[in-house]
Amino acid sequence: MTAPEDLNRLRADCGSCFALCCVALPFQKSTDFAITKRAGRPCVNLLADFRCGVHTRLPQEGFRGCTVFDCFGAGQQVAQVTFGGVDWRTAPDTAGGMFEVFGVMRHLHELLWYLTEAVSLPRTRPLHEDLRRALGKVRRLTEGSAEAVAAVDVDAVRGDVDALLTRTSELVRGGVKGPTRNHRGANLMGAKLRGADLRGAHLRGALLIAADLRGADLRNSDLIGADLRDADLCGADLTDCVFLTQSQVNAARGDAATRIPSSVDRPPHWT
Structure with missing residues (x-):
């Protein structure tokens, strides 16, 4: 990390x-x-x-x-x-x-x-x-x-x-066991992904605007360029995901249960 x-x-x-x-x-x-x-x-x-x-x-x-x-x-x-x-x-x-x-x-x-x-x-x-x-x-x-x-x-x-x-x-x-999802550049605006297993997912450039990612497992995923505006990350686990920036985190919604990498700060507006 x-x-x-x-x-x-x-x-x-x-x-x-x-x-x-x-x-x-x-x-x-x-x-x-x-x-x-x-x-x-x-x-x-x-x-x-x-x-x-x-x-x-x-x-x-x-x-x-x-x-x-x-x-x-x-x-x-x-x-x-x-x-x-x-x-x-x-x-x-x-x-x-x-x-x-x-x-x-x-x-x-x-x-x-x-x-x-x-x-x-x-x-x-x-x-x-x-x-x-x-x-x-x-x-x-x-x-x-x-x-x-x-x-x-x-x-x-x-x-x-x-x-x-x-x-x-x-x-x-590649360190994630089993098949992983490839959503590179995908349009996932408003997608219902609550509790989804997205470990090791390829989410580069994905549109995740207002997506429901509550409780989703995003460990070891690639989030470079992903649009997380208004995405609901409450309870989601983003541990060890790569290329997550502060602006992406700030644009999303989260809570005290949301797990994020140490490279970014928890936004003050998260409950």
């Missing part, structure tokens, strides 16, 4: 960022956002000190989408390392470049999260050398200049990393 300290640099530290996600990213008026905002325009809730004016009541104000976003620490990397602590308000000429770099950096940091988790797993020992090599390569990309980061071909990097993550998934899921 991934040691939390290995992932600390990949956790969002909003106090060390310049509210990049609140400015650089666009969003459409929907059930997740109360308004439409163009990329590069500050959110109406953004204060002068880069704090959010409705942070403590985002869902009530119609900004639930903000509560499930995770930059994987890309914000503070761009703000404090790439741009050396100079913010886009003090130096407006940096705004466009900073926002562009943030978009790339967020993807790279997400890959770092998955690789860091993968290299910590005992079952991936045959891949550890390749995983560490990939981890170092991606980390070096994040440490480049603003121009260098902006020029990174994210799709190419993701393609190389994805091959290793796929092999990681196979090794983890």
Whole structure:
């Protein structure tokens, strides 16, 4: 299991960022956002000190989408390392470049999260050398200049990393005895999966929006990219599942009986 300290640099530290996600990213008026905002325009809730004016009541104000976003620490990397602590308000000429770099950096940091988790797993020992090599390569990309980061071909990097993550998934899921379910990319919106045996299931990219997963056994499953918005995980066991992120957990519903990996925190809204 991934040691939390290995992932600390990949956790969002909003106090060390310049509210990049609140400015650089666009969003459409929907059930997740109360308004439409163009990329590069500050959110109406953004204060002068880069704090959010409705942070403590985002869902009530119609900004639930903000509560499930995770930059994987890309914000503070761009703000404090790439741009050396100079913010886009003090130096407006940096705004466009900073926002562009943030978009790339967020993807790279997400890959770092998955690789860091993968290299910590005992079952991936045959891949550890390749995983560490990939981890170092991606980390070096994040440490480049603003121009260098902006020029990174994210799709190419993701393609190389994805091959290793796929092999990681196979090794983890292969440790489960008996047949396992392959629901990769499946549409399971609202599916009735209460108490289902999903040990070692391939759920990569699956749509599990509002699925009933109460009491389901998801141990050793692959959840990379799975959409868990409003999925009911009360009493479910996600022990040793792989590639589960904080944003996925935050988007789902759970309770005190829900078992999750140590790499993610139990959301405060879970009962």
